[in-house]
Amino acid sequence: MKKSLLAMLIAAGAMQAGATSYEFDVTLKGYQGDATSSVSYSGQIARHALHNSLKKVVSQGDEAVMLQYLSGTEDGRKLLDPASKDGFAIKQSSIDELSKGKNLVSSAYDGVITGWPGNPTGQELLEQLVAQAAQSNQGYDPVNGYDYIQLVSKFAMGAVFYNKAVNHYLEEKLEADQHPNNEAYKAGVPYTGKEHVWDEAFGYFGAPAHGLELTPEEVVQITKQNPEYFAKADANGDGVVDLKSEMAYAHAYYAASIDASAGTNYFHTIMQAFVDGRQLISDAKGERLTDAQRSELKAYAATIATAWQQVIAEAAFKYAGSVYSDLEKIAAVEEAHGDVSKSFRNYVKHWGELKGFALALEAAGRDLGNAQAGLDRLIGFSPVLFGDMQVVAQDGQGGFVQASSGSMQEYKLNMIKVQNLLAQSFDLKAKLKDKTGGMSDVLKQIDAAGQSAEND
Amino acid sequence: MLETFVVWLADELAAASSSLVDSSKRVSLWYLLSAVLFAWLVLSLRYGALGWARLKPYLSWRVWWHRSARTDYQLWLANRLLLGVLIPKTFTQAVWVSWLYFYWQQQGFGDLQLGWSDATVVVLFSLCYFLVDDFSRFLVHWAMHKTPWLWAFHQVHHGAKVLTPFTVFRTHPIEGLLFFLRSMASQSLVISIFLVAFPNQVSLWQVFGVLITTFVFNVLGANLRHSGVALSYGSKLEKWLISPAQHQVHHSVARQHYDRNFGVTLALWDRLFGSWHPGNDDQTLRYGTGQAIDEMGMLGQWLEPFRSLFQTLQRRTKQRLKLRLRGK
Numbered sequence: 001m002k003k004s005l006l007a008m009l010i011a012a013g014a015m016q017a018g019a020t021s022y023e024f025d026v027t028l029k030g031y032q033g034d035a036t037s038s039v040s041y042s043g044q045i046a047r048h049a050l051h052n053s054l055k056k057v058v059s060q061g062d063e064a065v066m067l068q069y070l071s072g073t074e075d076g077r078k079l080l081d082p083a084s085k086d087g088f089a090i091k092q093s094s095i096d097e098l099s100k101g102k103n104l105v106s107s108a109y110d111g112v113i114t115g116w117p118g119n120p121t122g123q124e125l126l127e128q129l130v131a132q133a134a135q136s137n138q139g140y141d142p143v144n145g146y147d148y149i150q151l152v153s154k155f156a157m158g159a160v161f162y163n164k165a166v167n168h169y170l171e172e173k174l175e176a177d178q179h180p181n182n183e184a185y186k187a188g189v190p191y192t193g194k195e196h197v198w199d200e201a202f203g204y205f206g207a208p209a210h211g212l213e214l215t216p217e218e219v220v221q222i223t224k225q226n227p228e229y230f231a232k233a234d235a236n237g238d239g240v241v242d243l244k245s246e247m248a249y250a251h252a253y254y255a256a257s258i259d260a261s262a263g264t265n266y267f268h269t270i271m272q273a274f275v276d277g278r279q280l281i282s283d284a285k286g287e288r289l290t291d292a293q294r295s296e297l298k299a300y301a302a303t304i305a306t307a308w309q310q311v312i313a314e315a316a317f318k319y320a321g322s323v324y325s326d327l328e329k330i331a332a333v334e335e336a337h338g339d340v341s342k343s344f345r346n347y348v349k350h351w352g353e354l355k356g357f358a359l360a361l362e363a364a365g366r367d368l369g370n371a372q373a374g375l376d377r378l379i380g381f382s383p384v385l386f387g388d389m390q391v392v393a394q395d396g397q398g399g400f401v402q403a404s405s406g407s408m409q410e411y412k413l414n415m416i417k418v419q420n421l422l423a424q425s426f427d428l429k430a431k432l433k434d435k436t437g438g439m440s441d442v443l444k445q446i447d448a449a450g451q452s453a454e455n456d
Numbered sequence: 457m458l459e460t461f462v463v464w465l466a467d468e469l470a471a472a473s474s475s476l477v478d479s480s481k482r483v484s485l486w487y488l489l490s491a492v493l494f495a496w497l498v499l500s501l502r503y504g505a506l507g508w509a510r511l512k513p514y515l516s517w518r519v520w521w522h523r524s525a526r527t528d529y530q531l532w533l534a535n536r537l538l539l540g541v542l543i544p545k546t547f548t549q550a551v552w553v554s555w556l557y558f559y560w561q562q563q564g565f566g567d568l569q570l571g572w573s574d575a576t577v578v579v580l581f582s583l584c585y586f587l588v589d590d591f592s593r594f595l596v597h598w599a600m601h602k603t604p605w606l607w608a609f610h611q612v613h614h615g616a617k618v619l620t621p622f623t624v625f626r627t628h629p630i631e632g633l634l635f636f637l638r639s640m641a642s643q644s645l646v647i648s649i650f651l652v653a654f655p656n657q658v659s660l661w662q663v664f665g666v667l668i669t670t671f672v673f674n675v676l677g678a679n680l681r682h683s684g685v686a687l688s689y690g691s692k693l694e695k696w697l698i699s700p701a702q703h704q705v706h707h708s709v710a711r712q713h714y715d716r717n718f719g720v721t722l723a724l725w726d727r728l729f730g731s732w733h734p735g736n737d738d739q740t741l742r743y744g745t746g747q748a749i750d751e752m753g754m755l756g757q758w759l760e761p762f763r764s765l766f767q768t769l770q771r772r773t774k775q776r777l778k779l780r781l782r783g784k
Contacts, residue, residue, distance in 0.1 A: 412558065438657070
């Protein structure tokens with residue numbers, strides 16, 4: 001008797017902890033329709049597809065096409081990525097199949113970005129980067145050291161997905177007067193206000209609904225559309241990967257990729273908090289959330305926001321390390337009187353990723369304290385170029401103004417400082433491509449003991 | 457504006473009082489207590505039941521509430537507030553360490569690749585860290601006694617007529633600033649060299665959040681150094697470690713004790729510099745400088761050093777003038 005009671009309790013507990021997949025039934029009171037699932041975030045997935053496709057077209061240089069994906073809302077836009085390939089069939093083949101009338105720029109951060117000349121808003125910066133990409137050589141500007149493919153993509157992920165999720169849905173939309181849980185999100189839909197708010201944030205993260213059943217490495221391979229991992233992606237076994245629920249995008253991919261390399265747990269931490277938070281909303285069974293429930297929900301939101309920010313900072317950390325290595329390679333090639341164009345191209349690419357992620361950190365209205373000024377100054381408006389020049393401003397026509405800076409070798413010191421600043425400010429764990437020899441851990445120990453101003 | 461100031465003041469005072477329970481601070485209650493237990497143990501072994509009586513100065517309210525001790529407390533809090541403003545926040549340890557770390561690599565110094573275990577590196581790093589820290593404290597302290605313009609500031613510390621553990625905070629803010637820079641410079645030096653030589657292996661051997669040597673030093677009665685409890689480590693050990701009694705000699709007003717025992721933990725430096733002096737359980741000392749500063753309150757402690765500095769400079773200028781005139 002005791003045993004069976006215990007078994008029942010455990011089973012009940014397991015049901016409570018329940019969901020391993022992001023699937024939840026309808027709880028909306030008085031719902032008359034025939035939908036069984038209350039989960040919906042296809043608009044977010046459409047934006048992931050727009051971002052993936054935009055990245056493809058930036059390297060082709062046609063501004064009109066780029067604008068279709070950045071700011072257009074027209075029907076019939078082609079889905080360029082993710083697209084079906086041998087051994088990895090994709091269910092959808094057009095953006096419209098995901099959601100109609102969506103674009104990236106109108107969801108982008110509209111606050112100021114201090115890390116780019118002219119202090120543009122996040123939206124203005126995205127438009128500017130695309131316009132400049134059109135002037136460049138297939139997304140590459142060797143004169144100013146810009147790789148627009150990387151700048152556009154890394155910044156857009158932050159300014160749109162990260163911003164919308166942590167600055168909007170997981171922040172102001174969790175308040176009691178916003179989209180209450182005892183009402184439909186809007187007339188006719190099968191989900192409540194709070195359910196949909198949470199789903200939209202989850203959609204922006206970009207994880208497959210069955211993410212908790214996947215290892216970080218599997219998530220990475222799904223994004224890369226590796227045919228060997230097709231079965232892992234195709235959770236319902238219907239022979240095609242549904243972009244709406246079975247694909248991994250953007251920061252979910254980066255979280256998994258960092259975890260796969262460093263053994264950290266960012267992806268599952270964020271995923272679990274999303275599932276647990278959504279379970280909490282479902283458990284309210286269509287009633288208005290109490291203050292206690294909302295504060296519990298906010299705790300999940302805080303877990304997500306912190307880990308998400310760490311993922312972006314970890315990515316910036318890694319690319320600061322790559323930039324450092326590139327500068328070493330350039331010096332070595334120069335010393336051997338070799339051709340530096342290839343090394344320089346890599347340097348510009350990695351710098352674009354570093355800068356894009358660093359700008360993303362400031363594109364969600366979160367207070368970074370003095371880390372923001374530190375990152376802006378240490379990274380600068382461009383990489384240090386040959387002749388020890390760096391972009392310092394923009395002129396009235398939108399052209400870049402260069403001035404003499406420190407040397408390329410001195411810029412390496414900046415990369416060490418960037419890594420330190422990121423590691424300390426965001427409490428990083430993975431620290432891939434660490435060029436500081438583990439400095440931040442030692443400094444943490446010393447700081448904890450405090451500076452001694454006393455003797456004897 | 458006023459609100460910001462009040463919040464800042466409250467924060468700083470709260471941080472100061474948190475030192476009393478923070479195991480990384482020497483004046484935490486744990487170490488204040490462990491010091492008396494340690495002294496009681498040693499003195500009881502040496503003198504039996506009479507040992508307890510020797511602890512009297514540590515436990516006497518007359519000492520803790522002496523005018524000199526009250527000035528110590530005032531200086532502790534006032535200096536904290538002032539140094540909070542004086543010490544530049546952007547000039548952090550990370551900046552120093554990063555620059556040095558990069559500098560060594562530019563000079564061609566790199567990973568030694570010795571294949572040593574993490575434990576070996578941790579022990580070696582902690583040892584070097586301790587040695588450099590202890591020697592740099594000795595050196596700066598030595599300079600403060602030997603250089604007239606530094607002594608002008610350091611006399612504040614020696615103006616204490618009774619010693620309590622809080623006398624460690626009885627310093628002039630300028631001295632506080634110098635010791636802050638010392639700690640930055642010495643730590644940055646050791647950390648940066650080890651990070652280059654043993655990347656990703658460097659870590660301090662810590663106990664309860666403090667370096668093991670600091671922990672042992674504090675548990676074994678660091679607080680007795682500034683107290684009236686004369687406790688010698690015995691003639692053999694005192695040649696290696698500075699005992700509380702030896703530090704009390706350093707504070708003695710007697711002429712034969714001038715400029716003795718500058719060291720903090722190790723006695724080695726004093727022996728090398730010829731300033732070593734043994735301590736004794738039975739020593740009876742008077743503390744202070746015998747100068748006007750001994751009697752001054754908190755403001756006097758802040759201002760008097762500038763007056764003596766001015767005097768010293770004036771005297772020097774006159775001397776130089778005289779010499780020049782004589783030369784003509």
